[in-house]
């Protein structure tokens with residue numbers, strides 16, 4: 001363990017802090033995490049912890065979700081510039097305009113949204129429960145924002161419903177996970193299952209053997225008889241998979257990087273814990289409104 005990692009471990013005890021780390025974070029950050037997981041798992045952990053301080057290593061919307069679900073805790077985001085571009089693709093104003101065009105139609109927003117957009121939504125979802133959330137609604141028309149690829153994926157499971165989609169996307173999954181990349185890896189590793197994330201394009205999902213959230217990918221690899229897997233999501237997911245399943249083999253797409261997730265490193269984690277800053281603080285009215293769809297997401301559970 002490095003001196004810095006050892007100091008972070010001391011700080012956890014001194015400050016009664018928990019470090020939550022997303023699967024796409026740098027390996028050095030994953031290694032100091034108390035919990036490493038996907039958006040859903042980390043949101044649940046944030047809502048259940050007894051720690052006084054939550055250090056959230058992920059992009060901003062994830063740290064905001066922790067702040068919304070846990071108002072009596074100090075939420076630290078080690079790098080405020082670590083933002084998700086997809087979350088910036090829809091604003092509260094544009095969602096209000098869309099709602100005005102479809103009065104009475106419920107809004108399901110992917111958790112990759114700002115707190116202000118969540119405050120305008122009826123339900124939140126993650127990629128692990130998007131289908132379950134939409135299936136739980138009685139309405140036949142549903143506004144689904146902001147990830148169009150995830151919306152199209154959900155639509156496959158609910159052909160009886162009409163989803164009104166927003167043209168948002170994740171650059172990493174839309175433009176850095178391509179059929180050609182997967183095909184080349186499959187030619188090299190013909191026995192491997194091809195696993196992709198539902199933020200990928202429909203063509204990529206059609207090519208793959210399975211589409212899952214990142215925790216779904218982990219579960220598949222744990223339970224599968226196979227020993228090799230081609231992983232069509234952000235590259236660092238394979239670090240988590242190798243850590244959990246060292247006897248299996250994982251093949252990432254090397255260019256599938258989310259640069260936003262890489263803005264947090266061990267130095268920033270250490271400095272933020274020494275100073276208990278930068279903190280995530282949101283207006284109380286936004287917290288109160290955003291908590292309703294976010295808590296519904298947690299209550300509905302994984303798909």
Ligand code: SF4
Pocket residue numbers: 024059083084085086087112170171172173234258259260261
């Ligand atoms: S991988 Fe995509 S959706 Fe996830 S944080 Fe990065 S840009 Fe946003």
